[in-house]
Amino acid sequence: EAGVTQSPTHLIKTRGQQATLRCSPISGHTSVYWYQQALGLGLQFLLWYDEGEERNRGNFPPRFSGRQFPNYSSELNVNALELEDSALYLCASSLVGRTYTEAFFGQGTRLTVV
Amino acid sequence: KNQVEQSPQSLIILEGKNCTLQCNYTVSPFSNLRWYKQDTGRGPVSLTIMTFSENTKSNGRYTATLDADTKQSSLHITASQLSDSASYICVVSDYGGSQGNLIFGKGTKLSVKP
Numbered sequence: 001e002a003g004v005t006q007s008p009t010h011l012i013k014t015r016g017q018q019a020t021l022r023c024s025p026i027s028g029h030t031s032v033y034w035y036q037q038a039l040g041l042g043l044q045f046l047l048w049y050d051e052g053e054e055r056n057r058g059n060f061p062p063r064f065s066g067r068q069f070p071n072y073s074s075e076l077n078v079n080a081l082e083l084e085d086s087a088l089y090l091c092a093s094s095l096v097g098r099t100y101t102e103a104f105f106g107q108g109t110r111l112t113v114v
Numbered sequence: 115k116n117q118v119e120q121s122p123q124s125l126i127i128l129e130g131k132n133c134t135l136q137c138n139y140t141v142s143p144f145s146n147l148r149w150y151k152q153d154t155g156r157g158p159v160s161l162t163i164m165t166f167s168e169n170t171k172s173n174g175r176y177t178a179t180l181d182a183d184t185k186q187s188s189l190h191i192t193a194s195q196l197s198d199s200a201s202y203i204c205v206v207s208d209y210g211g212s213q214g215n216l217i218f219g220k221g222t223k224l225s226v227k228p
Contacts, residue, residue, distance in 0.1 A: 004157070033216065035218075041220070042218050042220035043158075043203070043218045045217075088155065090157050090158075092157075092216075102160060103148075103216060104160070105150075105157035105158045105159070106157050107157045108155070108156065108157050
């Protein structure tokens with residue numbers, strides 16, 4: 001069974017551009033979480049989608065947005081990129097967002113803003 | 115405020131030695147606690163997951179303990195190997211779903227030297 005897959009694995013953008021990151025959850029998982037991990041720091045919660053709806057977002061500016069598609073895959077969009085947006089972006093999926101469930105992580109997308 | 119604190123921040127041990135990592139949390143209401151292993155530049159991989167009624171859980175050379183009364187957990191690694199070098203992240207699930215259910219510690223960076 002395929003795990004959580006993220007694409008692309010690496011992305012280089014120029015300051016001010018937009019970046020789109022994609023995540024495909026494990027088959028049957030309805031919840032998708034996005035996290036940012038800047039170099040040397042812990043994971044910071046970005047967004048949580050469940051059943052196609054945004055359930056919660058972390059303390060990030062509105063230029064971080066996303067969506068979840070009917071097949072439960074998800075997109076994270078970052079507009080007006082800034083240098084400090086350079087980080088590893090991790091996606092995780094779980095079966096249900098509110099109960100005792102395991103969350104499985106993808107390998108991440110390394111975003112570099114120059 | 116829901117928080118997860120880990121100690122030490124980093125640790126260096128010799129191959130074959132044992133070590134213990136600590137996690138204290140203030141998350142309420144508590145649902146479960148997970149330990150993840152994260153290799154550099156990769157997504158975290160689950161080691162153990164425990165509910166409030168479980169005191170200990172093992173996964174090979176990894177043994178996690180949980181004291182729900184004192185809100186403390188530890189991860190004990192036995193007979194360390196070079197491949198154990200990674201960051202170990204304690205994650206507590208907030209049953210109320212305030213952050214998509216997962217509140218992350220900053221991790222302990224373990225280096226195993228030959």
